[in-house]
Ligand SMILES: Cc1cc2nc3c(=O)[nH]c(=O)nc-3n(C[C@H](O)[C@H](O)[C@H](O)COP(=O)(O)OP(=O)(O)OC[C@H]3O[C@@H](n4cnc5c(N)ncnc54)[C@H](O)[C@@H]3O)c2cc1C
């Protein structure tokens with residue numbers, strides 16, 4: 001159902017990348033889920049999916065978005081200022097959530113979150129809940145972006161990594177080098193073993209749950225590598241280790 005949301009805050013990470021806090025009665029949702037945002041553009045409602053960045057339990061949603069050049073909706077969202085309205089389709093939906101992962105002996109000890117660009121959003125929401133820390137010994141977030149400037153929420157994630165010894169943060173930038181960060185696309189970092197070396201653990205079918213979100217090319221190539229190692233897609237009818245959400 002479409003609700004009217006009101007922008008209450010915006011953060012500009014760079015000239016293309018921004019977050020909006022939108023006051024709306026979101027109702028119950030599960031960390032990792034997304035809503036649709038809609039705007040009337042040239043007489044037509046244009047609607048697109050956006051992951052909720054904040055954890056459940058607030059009367060607002062926060063979304064992280066990038067302006068896609070020549071995109072239909074994202075350039076219009078980029079123009080929104082506090083006080084402006086935007087339509088929000090609730091309830092939130094989606095299966096990239098921790099309750100969708102198998103539990104018990106099928107679960108494994110290590111949770112891997114692999115994200116490109118704005119797809120760090122659903123993982124930020126999950127990291128702000130108790131569930132990953134209760135269920136897994138180590139949670140590793142690999143956060144891939146072109147430039148350091150594109151790593152939204154980096155301070156917050158670095159603070160969490162300093163405070164929480166269960167959390168391993170591995171930012172990776174592909175179009176510049178930065179000391180302390182990886183310099184590879186996610187599938188390349190898995191193929192070379194660099195990501196696992198930095199994390200101090202390996203990805204195996206018995207020990208790992210892997211959640212992937214964002215660029216469909218990254219997801220495709222990573223699935224190929226993981227299936228060659230004996231991991232399987234996680235389906236409700238056939239639990240496995242690989243859970244994905246493609247952004248396009
Ligand atoms: C389940 C789901 C959740 C999503 N969550 C988010 C989110 O939290 N934040 C977000 O910015 N987008 C998210 N997206 C993508 C979003 O729905 C839109 O596709 C995006 O904002 C572009 O819309 P547009 O109308 O401006 O461009 P369109 O005219 O629809 O153009 C789409 C093209 O833009 C590119 N593109 C789309 N999204 C991205 C992206 N995030 N990063 C890089 N390139 C992209 C692709 O090349 C794609 O083919 C999500 C998509 C899905 C399916």
Ligand SMILES: NC(=O)c1ccc[n+]([C@@H]2O[C@H](COP(=O)([O-])OP(=O)(O)OC[C@H]3O[C@@H](n4cnc5c(N)ncnc54)[C@H](OP(=O)(O)O)[C@@H]3O)[C@@H](O)[C@H]2O)c1
Pocket residue numbers: 016066067068069116117118144145146147150172173174175185186187215216217218219221
């Ligand atoms: N970020 C920028 O500087 C910039 C500038 C102008 C316009 N834009 C536009 O902004 C939008 C969002 O860009 P974005 O940088 O957030 O998202 P993106 O293009 O998905 O890139 C994010 C990360 O994913 C990697 N990646 C891309 N394709 C991959 C694949 N097939 N397999 C594995 N990894 C892959 C990128 O590596 P690579 O660097 O190797 O591609 C980068 O590290 C796009 O529409 C883009 O055209 C971005």
